[in-house]
Amino acid sequence: MPSTTTPLLQVENLKVHFPITAGLLQRRVGEVKAVDDVSFTIERGTTVGLVGESGSGKTTIGRALIRLVNPTGGTIRYNGKDITFLRESQFRPYRKKIQIIFQDPYNSLNPRLTIFKIISEALEIHFPAMGLEQRRARVAELLGKVGLKPEHMDRYPHEFSGGQRQRIGIARALAVEPEFIVCDEPVSALDVSVQAQIVNLLQDLQEELGLTYLFIAHDLAVVEHISDFVLVMNQGKIVEAATADAIYQNPQDPYTKRLLDAVPKI
Amino acid sequence: MTSDLLHQILRRRAGAFCLVALILFYVAAFFAPLLAPYATSDQDLTKTYHPPTGVVWHEGQLAVRLYKLVDPTCAKYEAEPGQFAPIHFWVKAPTYHFLGLIPVSHRLFGVEAPARLYLLGSDETGRDVFSRLLYGSRVSLTIGLIGILITTVIGLTVGGLAGYFGGVFDSVAMRGTELIMAIPGLYLIIALRAALAKYFDDSDQIFILIVVILSFIGWAGTARVIRGLTLSLRNRPFIYAAEALGQGPVTILWKHLFPNLFSYLIVTSMLSIPGYILGEAALSFLGIGIQEPSTSWGLMLSQVQDLKVFMLNFWWLLTPGLAIFITVILFNVLGDVVRDIVDPKLKTQV
Numbered sequence: 001m002p003s004t005t006t007p008l009l010q011v012e013n014l015k016v017h018f019p020i021t022a023g024l025l026q027r028r029v030g031e032v033k034a035v036d037d038v039s040f041t042i043e044r045g046t047t048v049g050l051v052g053e054s055g056s057g058k059t060t061i062g063r064a065l066i067r068l069v070n071p072t073g074g075t076i077r078y079n080g081k082d083i084t085f086l087r088e089s090q091f092r093p094y095r096k097k098i099q100i101i102f103q104d105p106y107n108s109l110n111p112r113l114t115i116f117k118i119i120s121e122a123l124e125i126h127f128p129a130m131g132l133e134q135r136r137a138r139v140a141e142l143l144g145k146v147g148l149k150p151e152h153m154d155r156y157p158h159e160f161s162g163g164q165r166q167r168i169g170i171a172r173a174l175a176v177e178p179e180f181i182v183c184d185e186p187v188s189a190l191d192v193s194v195q196a197q198i199v200n201l202l203q204d205l206q207e208e209l210g211l212t213y214l215f216i217a218h219d220l221a222v223v224e225h226i227s228d229f230v231l232v233m234n235q236g237k238i239v240e241a242a243t244a245d246a247i248y249q250n251p252q253d254p255y256t257k258r259l260l261d262a263v264p265k266i
Numbered sequence: 267m268t269s270d271l272l273h274q275i276l277r278r279r280a281g282a283f284c285l286v287a288l289i290l291f292y293v294a295a296f297f298a299p300l301l302a303p304y305a306t307s308d309q310d311l312t313k314t315y316h317p318p319t320g321v322v323w324h325e326g327q328l329a330v331r332l333y334k335l336v337d338p339t340c341a342k343y344e345a346e347p348g349q350f351a352p353i354h355f356w357v358k359a360p361t362y363h364f365l366g367l368i369p370v371s372h373r374l375f376g377v378e379a380p381a382r383l384y385l386l387g388s389d390e391t392g393r394d395v396f397s398r399l400l401y402g403s404r405v406s407l408t409i410g411l412i413g414i415l416i417t418t419v420i421g422l423t424v425g426g427l428a429g430y431f432g433g434v435f436d437s438v439a440m441r442g443t444e445l446i447m448a449i450p451g452l453y454l455i456i457a458l459r460a461a462l463a464k465y466f467d468d469s470d471q472i473f474i475l476i477v478v479i480l481s482f483i484g485w486a487g488t489a490r491v492i493r494g495l496t497l498s499l500r501n502r503p504f505i506y507a508a509e510a511l512g513q514g515p516v517t518i519l520w521k522h523l524f525p526n527l528f529s530y531l532i533v534t535s536m537l538s539i540p541g542y543i544l545g546e547a548a549l550s551f552l553g554i555g556i557q558e559p560s561t562s563w564g565l566m567l568s569q570v571q572d573l574k575v576f577m578l579n580f581w582w583l584l585t586p587g588l589a590i591f592i593t594v595i596l597f598n599v600l601g602d603v604v605r606d607i608v609d610p611k612l613k614t615q616v
Contacts, residue, residue, distance in 0.1 A: 026437065066510050095512035108503035112525040121521075122511045172507065 006080045008180060008212050009042040009065070014074035016057075016064050034060040036236035037074070042180075042229075047206065047213040049227030049244065051220055051259065057236040058216045059103075062182040065214065066100050067091055078180075096126045099173035103185035105165035109157040115143070115168055116153040122175035142171040145208075146201060163194035170201065180212045187222060199226055220263050224248055232256045271532070274607045281603035284596045291593060295403040299362055302397035303376045303383050306561050310382055310392035315341035315580050318387045321353070328353040330383050340578050351381035387582030389569060395582055398561050399589060405562035407593065409477055409546045410539035416481035417538070418531060421488025426519050428489070429496025440493065443486035451483055455545065458482065459554050472557055480545045488534060495530060499523055529608040536601030540594040547590055563590050 016035040019028045035057045042048045052058045063069045065076060067088075076084045083094055102108035109118055119139045123130055130138065140150035146167040157165055166186060173181055183202065187195040199222060205211060217223045223230060223244070230247045232240040232255065240253040251257045275281035294301060312335075320331040329350035333343040353375055361371040377383045385396040428439040446454075458479045466475040499505065500523070508518050543563075549555030550564025558565070563586035570583045 026433070063506075068506050068509060092512050095510065098510075100507070100510045102503040102507065104503055108507055110504040110508075110522050110526070112528075113521075121508065121513065125512050169507070172511075176511065 007041040008044040008079060009214075010075075010077040010080075011041070011061075011065075012039045012075045012077075014038045014061065014064060014076065015072045016060050016069055017072040033236050035064065038233075038236075038238050039074075040231055040238065040241060042212060042214060044179075044212055045206070045210055046228040047215050047226050049223035049230040050214060050216045050233060051218060051223050051230065052233035053218060053259070056233045058233050059184055061233075062100065062184045062214060062216050066098050066182055067094075068100075096176045097178055098180045098182070099176060099178040100182040100184060101166070101169050101173050101186045103188050105162045105169060105189060108169050109165055111157055114154050114156055115139075118157075118168065119143075119172050119175050122172055126176045138175070139171075142175055143168075145174065145205070146171045147197075161194075162190050163197060166190060166194075166198055167201065170198075170205070174205070174209070178211070180214070183213055183215045185216050185218070188217065188219065195222065202226065220248075220259060232259065271529075271604070271607065275600070275603060278603055278607075280599055281607075284600040284603065288593075288596050288600065291403065291596075292407060294400060295407050298400040298404055299364060299373075300370065301374050302394070302400045303373060303385075304394040304397040305360075305362075306393070306398050306401045307559050308393060308397070310388070313382055313384075313388055313392040314390050315578070316382070316384050316388040316392065317343055317580075318582055319382070319384045320345060321385075322350065324350045324352070330377055330381065332381060341580075351377045351383075353377055353383065386585050387580070389566075389583060390572070395566075395585060398566060399563070399585060402561040402563045402566055402586060403589065405473060405556055405560065406543055406546060406564070406590065409473070409480070410542040410597075412477050413480045413484060413542040413545075414535045414539055416477065417484040417488050418535060420481070420485040421492050422524065422527075422531075424485070425489035425492025425494075426496050426523060429493040430500055430515060430519055430523065432497075436493070439489065443490050446483065446486040447490075452548065454483055455479055455549065456552075456554065459549065463554075472555070473560070476546055476549055476555055479549075480542050483545075484538065484541065488538075491530075491534065492527060495527055496523055499526055533601060533605045533608055536597055536604055539597045539601075543590060543593060543597075563587075 014035055015033070015037060017031040017033050020030040020032065021027060022029045038057075038061060040048070050058045050061065060069060064071045071084055074084065075082055078094060078098070083091065086094075109115075113121075116136065116139050119142060120135045123135050123138060136153070139153055143150055143152060148164065148167055148171070152160075152164075157168070160168065170186075186202070187198050190198060202213065202215075203226060206213060213226075215223060215226055224247075227244045230240075230242060230244050231238050232247065232253065234255045240247065240251065240256045242252075247256065248260070251260055275285055313333075316333065319333065322329055322331060329352045331345045332349040332351060334346050336342050336344045354377065355375050356372050357376040359371060359373040359376070361369055364370045375383075382388070382392075382394070384394055386399065387395050389395055389398070424439050424443075428436040459475070462475055462479070466472055505518060505522055508522055513521075546555055546562060547564030547567065550562050551568045553568055556562040556565045566586040567584075567590075570580075570587075574580075575583050
């Protein structure tokens with residue numbers, strides 16, 4: 001076991017470039033530098049906020065961490081181990097440790113599967129020894145954890161509201177007992193009142209289970225509320241990294257200032 | 267989901283009508299040996315081009331009129347007044363094996379020889395058109411179902427994999443579909459038929475050959491649309507969520523992608539079945555499809571190419587055309603109804 005002083009996640013000079021191809025042979029004619037030379041660390045049990053406007057590359061960072069896109073360069077260390085260019089089979093153990101919650105609660109649940117099947121899929125993959133009864137018990141427990149009832153298990157996603165679906169998404173992420181969760185704008189698509197409930201739920205779960213979050217958002221108010229440390233991103237680069245208080249009290253970068261000015265004031 | 271769809275079809279008048287009518291057609295095709303009064307090759311050379319026999323109520327039971335050939339040069343028959351042959355039910359017939367297994371030695375109805383029961387007249391060798399229509403429907407109706415099954419499997423596999431993995435496989439697969447679609451269908455069918463004919467000489471094998479040819483032409487369109495749908499579904503977060511959980515690509519395709527294409531597949535299948543029925547009819551009409559002694563609607567129509575059928579107004583020989591017409595319309599209307607039910611958001615959103 002690495003010592004507790006090793007940060008849970010260390011990202012150094014991460015680059016994610018998408019090729020622009022053309023023609024029959026998919027010739028490469030250029031590239032989009034979605035994430036360009038980004039470094040940061042996330043300490044165990046903390047929440048790091050990642051803010052930036054649409055297209056700034058924040059979602060791509062989240063997806064690169066969980067290997068939904070392949071990094072072009074740089075290193076990602078998880079618990080001190082380099083996981084940047086692992087093959088899918090070698091990455092498999094990390095699928096159990098790193099999970100993701102998506103922005104869009106309407107599209108993140110397969111409309112053809114019941115809630116039990118959606119959550120149980122995670123159990124089938126990572127706890128193959130579990131029988132049906134055990135899985136049902138575990139799903140019921142998880143639903144309880146995110147504030148839903150066990151009898152919701154056999155319903156379909158369309159029977160739930162946006163906030164409830166997001167809770168189901170959280171339950172699915174929790175099913176594998178992860179250490180680190182990428183929250184990819186988990187509240188952006190929700191009503192303001194529901195946003196607060198979900199943010200509070202995430203904070204409660206963090207306390208209870210000792211989770212570590214990378215909280216991606218464009219809403220500065222939410223990020224300030226939940227984050228210990230904030231990264232501000234613009235055009236694929238991190239332009240400012242500081243504690244939440246420092247960012248809001250004393251922003252250094254002009255882009256950060258513009259972002260803060262853009263927050264509507266009542 | 268399936269029962270829900272069925273329920274919605276039945277709630278619409280057009281849908282319920284088409285579905286019930288098609289089911290009746292298929293039931294009739296399935297029980298053809300039982301329902302048909304004669305075998306397909308059962309001929310009577312004294313009664314060629316016989317018009318449909320009149321069915322009347324006579325002496326407390328159903329009976330057919332007896333006819334006399336009055337002018338052999340133009341096959342003119344006249345009913346003989348006061349002469350009837352009673353229709354018997356559950357009559358003894360030469361034993362045959364139903365589905366190749368169950369021996370049956372009866373037919374549902376018939377008349378005693380030498381009288382003949384021609385519900386839809388007889389053809390140039392005195393064979394019963396109604397019986398041949400029933401037997402022919404077995405080929406014509408199943409060809410669509412089998413064909414659609416094959417194209418769906420190929421289209422789903424090729425289109426699904428192309429859409430999911432993209433890249434080189436996608437390019438190759440899509441250029442392949444374009445190649446097939448670029449060649450005019452009928453020429454390709456005839457060319458394939460000519461090229462493959464030497465491997466399929468038995469008349470039973472011809473049926474398989476035609477299904478293979480039609481499926482070979484048909485899968486390209488399905489694969490292309492499936493690829494498009496897969497591409498759009500592929501970027502839905504629930505697919506990413508499954509990947510993030512470490513689910514393998516085959517399971518993702520099977521469990522997350524294909525069920526969401528289900529409604530679409532039903533609609534396209536319904537709407538492309540007529541293509542197979544018409545394809546078989548076209549091939550048989552040109553004489554390169556189903557061969558005697560088998561029968562199909564297309565083959566029956568090809569025997570009507572003779573000018574005298576039109577000159578002498580033997581309209582009953584055109585009933586296979588009517589049967590094709592009705593079946594195609596039924597499938598199209600049913601497909602439209604299902605599309606109306608399914609389409610609003612392709613039901614994947616809800």
